[in-house]
Amino acid sequence: MILDGKAVSEKRLELLKEKIEESGLYPRLATVIVGEDPASKLYVRMKHRTCERVGIGSIGIELPEDASTERVLEAVTRLNNDPDINGILVQLPLPSQVDTTRVINAVAPGKDVDGFHPYNLGRLLAGDPVFAPCTPQGIMTILEEYRIPIQGQRAVVVGRSIDVGRPMAALLLNADATVTICHSKTKKIEDEMRGADILVSAVGRLKFVRPEMVKEGATVIDVGINYDEQGKLCGDVDFEAVRERAGAITPVPGGVGPMTIATLMENTFKAARLSACCNNTVL
Ligand SMILES: NC(=O)C1=CN([C@@H]2O[C@H](COP(=O)(O)OP(=O)(O)OC[C@H]3O[C@@H](n4cnc5c(N)ncnc54)[C@H](OP(=O)(O)O)[C@@H]3O)[C@@H](O)[C@H]2O)C=CC1
Numbered sequence: 327m328i329l330d331g332k333a334v335s336e337k338r339l340e341l342l343k344e345k346i347e348e349s350g351l352y353p354r355l356a357t358v359i360v361g362e363d364p365a366s367k368l369y370v371r372m373k374h375r376t377c378e379r380v381g382i383g384s385i386g387i388e389l390p391e392d393a394s395t396e397r398v399l400e401a402v403t404r405l406n407n408d409p410d411i412n413g414i415l416v417q418l419p420l421p422s423q424v425d426t427t428r429v430i431n432a433v434a435p436g437k438d439v440d441g442f443h444p445y446n447l448g449r450l451l452a453g454d455p456v457f458a459p460c461t462p463q464g465i466m467t468i469l470e471e472y473r474i475p476i477q478g479q480r481a482v483v484v485g486r487s488i489d490v491g492r493p494m495a496a497l498l499l500n501a502d503a504t505v506t507i508c509h510s511k512t513k514k515i516e517d518e519m520r521g522a523d524i525l526v527s528a529v530g531r532l533k534f535v536r537p538e539m540v541k542e543g544a545t546v547i548d549v550g551i552n553y554d555e556q557g558k559l560c561g562d563v564d565f566e567a568v569r570e571r572a573g574a575i576t577p578v579p580g581g582v583g584p585m586t587i588a589t590l591m592e593n594t595f596k597a598a599r600l601s602a603c604c605n606n607t608v609l
């Protein structure tokens with residue numbers, strides 16, 4: 327079975343559009359982009375376009391490639407203090423002279439729709455999330471939509487980044503999976519991966535997941551965004567070979583990526599509701 331993330335994202339966006347209309351709210355997202363990286367610019371454009379489609383206002387702050395940490399912090403602080411802005415997304419990666427951790431930590435937790443702030447990561451780890459990172463949260467939505475059982479299942483997450491691997495493991499644990507996290511220092515990683523009922527690859531390497539690493543019938547989630555020798559967009563999974571063994575698998579493109587953006591929209595609406603109804607007292 328192919329897990330059609332694109333179709334699930336379309337369905338969720340239509341539903342969200344209706345909910346936003348009914349709410350009478352006008353949520354607003356601000357993006358901050360530093361430099362001219364074409365991939366980052368493309369992603370930010372896609373986010374703004376999706377905002378427009380569901381009834382979320384958006385503004386884009388663009389800073390020069392050589393912007394200092396202080397300059398980026400100043401932009402974030404201004405957005406934190408702007409009552410018209412509900413969500414703030416600082417597009418990563420930032421140029422090397424910018425201290426990414428300081429910038430992430432500066433975003434007001436109630437506007438942190440990426441879920442990267444340590445407050446939100448802590449809430450997630452405590453089993454009581456407010457904003458979970460969009461990519462892993464979007465993966466949970468795909469699993470739910472396709473009724474893939476999670477409770478008691480063995481889940482293996484390859485990758486331990488703040489944006490994908492770690493929060494993915496926390497979400498699966500919160501859903502009662504038995505979770506293993508693998509990374510570049512993991513010994514006998516193939517044996518770990520072969521034990522997975524649910525295998526999530528967030529590595530960033532072409533053909534990292536080969537069929538011999540996949541249990542027959544497993545659910546395989548491909549987070550990777552890579553380009554092959556022809557410049558074609560590919561995930562981490564050797565898709566054609568692995569799909570024969572997997573019970574269910576996400577393609578790239580059309581799998582996890584569209585769900586990341588749909589979840590960002592859901593988090594932005596949530597941020598708007600939190601500030602409207604409870605003045606952020608849940609935080
Ligand atoms: N579709 C989407 O919406 C999104 C896609 N992505 C894509 O997902 C991929 C991962 O992203 P991200 O988590 O940010 O990346 P990072 O580079 O931050 O993390 C990669 C992880 O993979 C691990 N790793 C690298 N090589 C190996 C190896 N040979 N064996 C086992 N583990 C290895 C690293 O281990 P260690 O920690 O030991 O170095 C690290 O934990 C990228 O391709 C990225 O473009 C990312 C975000 C959203």
Ligand SMILES: Nc1nc(=O)c2c([nH]1)NC[C@@H]1CN(c3ccc(C(=O)N[C@@H](CCC(=O)O)C(=O)O)cc3)C=[N+]21
Binds near residue numbers: 578
């Ligand atoms: N602060 C921050 N938040 C992020 O969520 C964030 C980020 N920085 N930096 C970069 C990564 C990457 N990311 C993707 C989003 C959508 C697709 C996506 O929609 N991909 C389409 C294909 C798009 C194409 O054609 O290239 C697909 O897989 O079908 C991919 C990757 C979000 N990220």
